[in-house]
Every structure is written in structure tokens, then in C-alpha cells.
Amino acid sequence: MPKAAEKIPLKVLAPRGPALPPEQAKAVQAALDANRGLAGSLLPIMHAVQDSLGYIPEAAVPVIAQDLNISRADVHGMLTFYHYFRRHPGGRHIVYVCRSEACQARGARALEEDAKKILGVDFHETTADGMFTLEPVYCLGNCASGPSVMIDKDLHGRVDAERFQALLVETLESPP
Amino acid sequence: MSSTLFISCDATALALGAERVVRAIGAEAARTGSDVRIVRNGSRGMFWLEPLVEVVTPAGRIGYGPVEPRDVPGLFAAGFLNGGAHALRLGLVEEIPYFKNQERLTFARVGRTDPLSLLDYRANDGLRGLTRALEMAPEDIVKIVTDSGLRGRGGAAFPAGIKWKTALGAASNQKYIVCNADEGDSGTFSDRMVMEGDPFVLIEGMIIAGLAVGATQGYIYLRCEYPHAHRALQTALAAAYANNILGLDVLGSGKRFDLEVRLGAGAYICGEETSLLDSLEGKRGQVRAKPPLPAISGLFGQPTIINNVITLASVPIILERGAEYYRDFGMGRSRGTLPLQLAGNVKHGGLIEKAFGLTLRELLYDYGGGSASGRPIRAVQVGGPLGAYLPESQFDTPIDYEAFAAIKGMLGHGGIVAFDDTVDMAQQARFAMEFCAIESCGKCTPCRIGSTRGVEVIDRIIADHSRAMNEALLRDLCDTMVNGSLCALGGLTPYPVLSALEHFSEDFAKEPALPLSAVGGG
Numbered sequence: 087m088p089k090a091a092e093k094i095p096l097k098v099l100a101p102r103g104p105a106l107p108p109e110q111a112k113a114v115q116a117a118l119d120a121n122r123g124l125a126g127s128l129l130p131i132m133h134a135v136q137d138s139l140g141y142i143p144e145a146a147v148p149v150i151a152q153d154l155n156i157s158r159a160d161v162h163g164m165l166t167f168y169h170y171f172r173r174h175p176g177g178r179h180i181v182y183v184c185r186s187e188a189c190q191a192r193g194a195r196a197l198e199e200d201a202k203k204i205l206g207v208d209f210h211e212t213t214a215d216g217m218f219t220l221e222p223v224y225c226l227g228n229c230a231s232g233p234s235v236m237i238d239k240d241l242h243g244r245v246d247a248e249r250f251q252a253l254l255v256e257t258l259e260s261p262p
Numbered sequence: 263m264s265s266t267l268f269i270s271c272d273a274t275a276l277a278l279g280a281e282r283v284v285r286a287i288g289a290e291a292a293r294t295g296s297d298v299r300i301v302r303n304g305s306r307g308m309f310w311l312e313p314l315v316e317v318v319t320p321a322g323r324i325g326y327g328p329v330e331p332r333d334v335p336g337l338f339a340a341g342f343l344n345g346g347a348h349a350l351r352l353g354l355v356e357e358i359p360y361f362k363n364q365e366r367l368t369f370a371r372v373g374r375t376d377p378l379s380l381l382d383y384r385a386n387d388g389l390r391g392l393t394r395a396l397e398m399a400p401e402d403i404v405k406i407v408t409d410s411g412l413r414g415r416g417g418a419a420f421p422a423g424i425k426w427k428t429a430l431g432a433a434s435n436q437k438y439i440v441c442n443a444d445e446g447d448s449g450t451f452s453d454r455m456v457m458e459g460d461p462f463v464l465i466e467g468m469i470i471a472g473l474a475v476g477a478t479q480g481y482i483y484l485r486c487e488y489p490h491a492h493r494a495l496q497t498a499l500a501a502a503y504a505n506n507i508l509g510l511d512v513l514g515s516g517k518r519f520d521l522e523v524r525l526g527a528g529a530y531i532c533g534e535e536t537s538l539l540d541s542l543e544g545k546r547g548q549v550r551a552k553p554p555l556p557a558i559s560g561l562f563g564q565p566t567i568i569n570n571v572i573t574l575a576s577v578p579i580i581l582e583r584g585a586e587y588y589r590d591f592g593m594g595r596s597r598g599t600l601p602l603q604l605a606g607n608v609k610h611g612g613l614i615e616k617a618f619g620l621t622l623r624e625l626l627y628d629y630g631g632g633s634a635s636g637r638p639i640r641a642v643q644v645g646g647p648l649g650a651y652l653p654e655s656q657f658d659t660p661i662d663y664e665a666f667a668a669i670k671g672m673l674g675h676g677g678i679v680a681f682d683d684t685v686d687m688a689q690q691a692r693f694a695m696e697f698c699a700i701e702s703c704g705k706c707t708p709c710r711i712g713s714t715r716g717v718e719v720i721d722r723i724i725a726d727h728s729r730a731m732n733e734a735l736l737r738d739l740c741d742t743m744v745n746g747s748l749c750a751l752g753g754l755t756p757y758p759v760l761s762a763l764e765h766f767s768e769d770f771a772k773e774p775a776l777p778l779s780a781v782g783g784g
Contacts, residue, residue: 125543125562126524126542126543126544126562127544128544128545129524129525129526129527129541129542129544130524130525132527133486133525133527160545163545163546164544164545164546167529167546167547167703168526168527168528168529168547169527169528169529170486170526170527170528170529171527171528182487186448186449186647187448187449187606187643187647187679187690187693188448188449188605188606188677188679189448190606190681190690190693191605191606191607191679191680191681191682191685192606192607192634195689223487223528224446224448224530224647224697224700224701225445225446225447225448225450225487226273226487227273227274227445227450227451227454227487227488228273228274228277228451229448229449229450229451229603229605229606229611229677229679230274230309230310230451230603230604230605230606230608230611230612231274231277231278231309231312231611232605232606234277236487239489240276241273241274241276241277241490242277243274243277243278244278
């Protein structure tokens with residue numbers, strides 16, 4: 087098991103660039119503290135940051151790197167490798183539309199186009215009112231009841247354009 | 263008198279409205295003054311009947327489904343709490359042929375019990391395998407798993423016992439058990455169903471694996487697309503710790519095993535075992551060159567058993583009933599049962615756990631009831647996005663690892679996705695390359711660049727630009743990817759592409775819908 091504490095801290099890793107706003111700095115520190123001592127903690131730390139801020143700000147990268155005594159490139163590399171991690175704020179709700187084969191067999195290709203038209207955005211984009219970000223996803227494990235859509239953490243099956251629209255309305259009407 | 267109902271908390275049941283049905287029944291029970299207890303079980307795996315409501319009666323559990331909230335007042339009026347007649351009444355759930363004809367070993371409890379009740383788990387044979395394992399020498403546990411013929415259910419079908427033996431023989435102070443719960447293959451959901459419907463069986467299987475090889479730390483690497491499974495596992499782990507199943511003193515034996523869930527972050531490649539290990543270590547999920555095998559040098563460079571959810575969840579029953587019991591199911595070198603997942607355009611999609619040996623046709627028509635759209639089934643993709651597309655002429659292939667390999671297909675993780683005759687197979691071939699380009703870890707060139715070039719070449723074929731030449735180029739590219747890629751992503755992506763070209767060549771020879779300029783050809 088790697089023991090980070092035994093490594094010699096590298097001075098070049100001191101945070102550079104814009105500082106995190108205090109609220110965000112607090113969230114990043116909380117994420118670091120909650121996972122301290124955990125083997126392979128970078129992945130859970132990044133999840134924790136995104137869970138509380140909705141994305142992982144660029145300015146968090148050097149803070150995380152210094153705390154773990156790894157290079158900023160290591161953290162940046164993680165951030166850009168995983169589709170789930172966001173580098174910019176998303177909408178209030180993230181709408182995932184499944185593009186995988188099992189859903190394609192039930193009409194997901196059409197739903198994908200309908201979803202883009204209904205929301206007026208392409209994949210990875212956020213609606214002008216900031217309510218929804220549209221993301222593709224490759225399988226939600228609902229393959230016998232597709233096409234599948236997940237809004238935040240709620241899964242929906244047999245979604246067509248009409249149902250998609252209804253789900254958006256329900257989401258807007260549901261209490262935060 | 264109090265009535266007991268079962269309504270599933272499985273993600274698919276919820277996606278089809280199970281929560282609303284629970285609320286509607288609660289409200290109607292309050293209105294009519296009925297005393298109703300609702301147990302949230304896993305799903306029986308008959309998804310066309312979800313939301314399925316099961317009522318406990320002296321004769322057994324009577325099913326009603328699929329139930330919509332608006333059906334609820336009518337169900338109460340029909341006396342469904344006593345099994346009364348109603349249009350949605352299905353009779354005894356375990357007598358429905360789809361369910362009755364299965365051989366449920368790994369899924370023995372899923373759908374029957376409360377997944378988060380340890381009491382229920384123990385009352386239904388839970389922990390018996392672990393209790394036996396605690397009395398055995400590590401070598402004997404490995405021998406039972408080897409003798410059972412269990413092969414890795416994640417897709418590669420490598421004999422589990424051999425992997426375990428290698429890790430047992432590797433000397434180290436710290437070994438790891440890693441569960442691959444990064445079930446990314448389209449058309450598969452058996453891992454998810456076990457984790458949501460019987461999480462303790464996975465925990466039990468991992469502890470047994472730990473005892474077998476001398477590992478004290480386990481990790482479940484779960485994809486983040488499965489929030490319901492995440493919640494179920496967290497609750498089950500807490501209960502297992504609170505009851506001395508996990509921790510310093512496993513069932514009072516003085517032996518230790520710790521277990522943690524780690525969430526992935528939306529990378530298909532992390533289902534490949536070595537990239538999963540890198541991801542667990544807090545790195546980009548890039549594939550490692552093998553050797554060394556993970557069983558010798560895996561997580562943090564230590565001996566590591568990495569097995570799929572179904573593989574590990576099949577271990578408790580093997581320990582409980584013995585190697586022969588499990589081995590007596592199946593055919594050839596494919597022993598035991600495989601939880602098959604019937605998905606895509608089928609009428610009766612769901613989970614079917616059966617001994618190896620039944621045919622694809624039996625699955626598609628006897629179980630699946632044909633396509634959901636009512637049109638002919640034209641193509642079936644078995645084994646996820648890297649599996650071959652099979653035409654009707656191959657539907658009589660038996661579910662057996664070797665039989666599928668013989669037709670250049672693979673069973674993989676047991677996902678079966680049916681397409682009706684509206685499918686455009688050239689587009690499916692294109693998607694296979696596109697998916698590989700999106701999900702490639704980037705470490706090896708054939709996969710990283712080959713997949714992008716593959717999309718372009720297929721676009722040119724579709725656009726009727728030098729078709730014969732581009733087809734030859736595509737075959738050559740596929741050859742490079744198959745033989746030159748580091749792992750199965752680049753190495754198997756050509757299978758859906760070439761099988762589509764082979765069996766559905768007419769779809770590549772159609773009048774182009776778009777001009778060449780639209781696809782950037784030239």
C-alpha cells in the first residue's frame with residue numbers, strides 16, 4: 087500500500103492560479119478530510135467534491151494535488167479521463183439519455199434526437215434557463231425496459247418523446 | 263388481519279413506477295382501513311409484469327401486474343389482499359412458466375426475500391456457505407471452487423478456481439479481493455439485480471474468497487450509473503458490520519475481512535480488470551499490460567482476486583451444496599448456470615437463470631415471446647457491445663462458451679439484445695466503432711485511433727464512396743485491431759462490425775441517404 091506521508095513533499099506543487107472561493111474551498115477541504123488515509127483516495131475525493139459542488143473546479147486541482155502529494159497532472163488526468171466528472175457547472179438537473187444498443191433496439195436513436203430538440207441543446211450542453219444539462223450515458227442497466235433515461239438519480243423506462251417531456255415537467259414541479 | 267405484500271425496489275421496477283404503486287396502495291389501505299405490510303423485495307426478473315404486486319396467501323404468493331396506480335382501488339375492491347379475481351391477477355408467481363422453468367442457484371433468493379433483512383437472509387440458507395468455509399483449509403475452499411467448474415461470469419470465462427489458486431500461492435502480507443461491479447455491457451443487468459435484490463450473497467462470496475486466498479480487504483468497484491445498487495450495498499455492508507459478518511471477527515471465527523464500495527465514474531473501460539485496478543488506485547483507468555497477472559501483482563502491486571459480481575455471488579451456494587451439485591448443471595466445459603438477460607426488442611424481457619445448454623431460439627421465443635414490436639427478430643447481439651451480431655440462421659446455437667466461440671461470437675456476461683427488422687446493421691456497425699472511440703482508454707494505438715478511422719471508413723461505405731475498396735480497408739483495420747490491441751475493447755470491437763458485414767451485407771449496399779460531403783468523405 088503506498089504511504090503518501092513517507093514521500094518528500096515537492097515545493098513545485100504549491101497551488102498556483104486563482105484561489106478557490108471560500109465556500110468551494112470548504113467543500114474541497116471537507117472532501118479531502120473525509121477520505122484521509124484511504125488507499126486510492128483520489129476517486130472518492132473527486133466524487134465528494136462533485137457531489138457537493140456539482141462539478142470539480144479547475145482551482146480545486148492544485149489543492150487536491152498538494153494535499154495528496156501528487157502532481158497536478160495526475161489530478162487533471164483523472165478529471166479529464168472519466169466521463170462522469172464535470173469540469174464546469176451543469177444545470178440544476180442532469181438528464182442522462184441512454185445511447186446503448188439495448189435502448190437503440192427500442193427507439194433510443196429517435197429519443198436522442200427528440201431530447202435534443204425538446205431541450206434545445208446538444209449533448210454536454212445546458213439549457214438557457216440553467217435547469218437541465220443533457221448527457222449521453224452508455225447503459226443504465228434497464229435494458230429490458232428501454233429506452234431509458236435517468237434524471238439526477240431517478241431512473242425511467244420506456245421513455246418516448248411525450249414521456250420525456252412529461253418527466254421534465256415533473257422534475258421542474260418536484261420540490262428541490 | 264394484516265396482509266403482507268411484496269413490491270420490488272429493483273431499479274427497473276422503480277423505473278416503471280413501483281414507488282407510485284406503493285404510495286397508491288398505502289393511501290387506499292388507509293382509506294379502507296386495511297392493515298397492509300409492504301415488503302420491498304428484489305425483482306423476480308419478469309420485467310414486463312413490473313410493477314408486480316405479490317400478495318401473501320395461505321396458498322402462496324399471488325401476483326398482480328403490471329399494476330398502475332389507477333388500478334389500485336379496483337384491486338382493493340376485488341379483494342386482492344385475499345387473492346381475489348382481477349384482470350391483472352397472474353396466479354401463483356412461482357408457477358408462472360417463465361419463472362418456474364428456471365434453475366435459480368445464484369438468484370435463489372432474489373425476488374423472494376427482503377434484500378436488506380439479515381434475518382430473511384439467514385432464514386433462506388444465507389451464510390451456510392461461509393459457515394462451511396470457516397471450517398475448511400484455504401486449499402480445500404479453492405479445490406471446491408475449482409471442482410465446481412465455475413468460470414468467470416464477467417465475460418472472459420476464465421476458470422475461477424485457477425485464478426484463486428494462483429493468488430493463494432502468491433506470498434504476501436496483504437492480498438485483496440476485488441469485485442468487478444462495473445457492469446457496463448449494454449443488455450446486461452444481472453449484477454445490478456443481485457446487488458439490489460440479494461446484496462448479502464455478494465458479501466458472503468467475497469468473504470469466502472478472502473478466506474480462500476488469505477485476503478483481509480475487499481473492494482466492490484461499482485459503476486456510478488447504479489445509484490440504487492449503491493444504496494443497497496451501503497445498507498447491507500453496515501448491517502454486515504453490525505452483525506459481525508464483516509470486520510475483525512467474522513462470525514466469531516477470529517478471522518478478519520473488511521469490505522468497501524468504491525464508485526466508478528462513467529468509464530466503460532474500467533470493466534476491464536487491469537484498468538479497474540488502476541482506477542481503484544486513484545488513477546486514470548488505463549489498461550495494464552499482462553503479465554503480471556493481477557492474481558500475482560494486482561491492486562497496489564499485491565496479489566488480487568478480481569472477479570465479477572455473479573462469479574462471487576455463485577460461490578456461497580457452491581460451498582453450501584458442494585462442487586458436484588453445481589457442476590451437474592450445464593454442458594461441456596460450461597458448468598453450472600448462467601443468469602441470462604433478455605433485453606432490447608423482446609416482449610418478455612428479463613432475467614433467466616438456466617443451466618448452460620438451451621438455445622438462443624428457445625430464449626428469444628419460448629421465454630422472450632418474440633419481439634416487443636411484433637415484427638420479426640432480425641439480429642441478436644449477445645455478450646454486450648463487443649459481441650457479434652447473429653442472424654436468424656444462428657439462433658440454434660446453444661448457450662455454451664465454446665459453441666459461441668465457434669461461431670465467432672461470445673457469451674460474455676450473458677446479455678442478449680434483440681433487434682427487429684427495422685434495424686440498420688450498417689449503423690449498428692458504425693456505432694460499435696463510435697462506442698470504442700468514446701470509451702477507449704487511449705493506451706494502445708489500434709484501439710484509440712483505429713476506432714475513429716473505423717467510423718470514417720464505415721461512413722464512406724454507407725455513402726457509397728469506393729465501397730469495395732473501403733470494405734477491404736475496413737477488414738484490414740479490423741484485423742489490426744483484433745491482433746494489435748492491448749485488451750478486449752479494441753480487440754473485440756471488430757466482432758460486431760465484421761459480423762454485421764458478414765451476415766447483413768445488404769445494409770451496407772443501400773442507396774446512400776446522405777451525400778458524401780455530409781460525412782466528410784474524400
